[in-house]
Amino acid sequence: MTNAPDPARFAHVTDWVFDLDNTLYPHHSNLFSQIDVKMTAYVSELLQLPRDEARALQKELYRDFGTTLNGLMARHGIDPDDFLNKVHDIDYSWVDPNPALGEAIRALPGRKFIFTNGDRGHAERTARQLGILDHFDDIFDIVAADLTPKPARETYDKFVGLHRVDTKNAVMFEDLARNLTVPKLLGMTTVLIVPNNFEPTFSEIWERDADNEDDVDYVTDDLATFLATLRAGL
The missing domain is CATH 1.10.150 (DNA polymerase; domain 1)
Known part of the structure; x- marks a missing residue:
């Protein structure tokens, strides 16, 4: 399930911002x-x-x-x-390494960030298990956000200010549509990551975010392929 990326709409992107859980690793890993x-x-x-x-x-x-x-x-x-x-005292072996995702992220032009409501240790362990940790410039976690989680506007503002992100030249990847509302408002391109062969019954009602559909530019259930397709056209 995807709407194919238009490379022309990503040619200006200098900052690539990724949520962690159920975004950089697939929903079916169940981590x-x-x-x-x-x-x-x-x-x-x-x-x-x-x-x-x-x-x-x-x-x-x-x-x-x-x-x-x-x-x-x-x-x-x-x-x-x-x-x-x-x-976060969990078994990270549930996540399979993803060389294709690593290569797709590595090849993207510009800076890459993980922006998570989890903590840095969890993000590092997860990204290391995926084999993608070395491709990121930094991790913005819940501690850096002063424990105020997405989707609070102040948290995005803190991230943008800390890393001097030009939001009109940035894209955000998220598995929760409500967490894309502020990025869209700030001028970012937004990409919603959904489970493979997604059906609404797969997620609990407060995770469906039907009211936030207008904040989503693209939807994909295969992040690695989405990025590789995009990179090929840049």
Whole structure:
């Protein structure tokens, strides 16, 4: 599933910005499910709740605060470092190395960034497992964002200011359409990454973002092929 990139619309791009989870690695690798389980366990232990109640609260916090971490900090004053260390204690071998993606990213002209609501350690371990870490200029993580997650406007502004990104010459790749609203407003080209053979039933209702479809310029379920096709035309 893809709408093929028009190389002419990317010829001006000097900064390539990639989300991490379910964007740089495919949704079917299911890596984030491990983090999801760890977050539920954290909420359960913190508040002494049964697992089903902890999971319901976790999803409520995600919807209301942008991330479970943000919600737990707002409501319960937790230590963010403790949370991030525990929920990212996962098995990264679930992600397969992706040489094709690495080559496609390496060949792109300009700077490349990872921009994630996770922490730097998680991003580095994931990108290293994929075999693509060395192709990025920097990682902008939730700590660099002062723990304010996407899609908050201030977080994008902080990223853009830190790296002096000319947003009209930038493109952002994301698996959540709502996280493309601000980039689109800032003048970036936007690309939504969806699961292979995507159907709406594959994602929970608050992850579908139907109201944000106008913020998406391109959709693809194969990032490596999308980038390689694009690079061939530049």
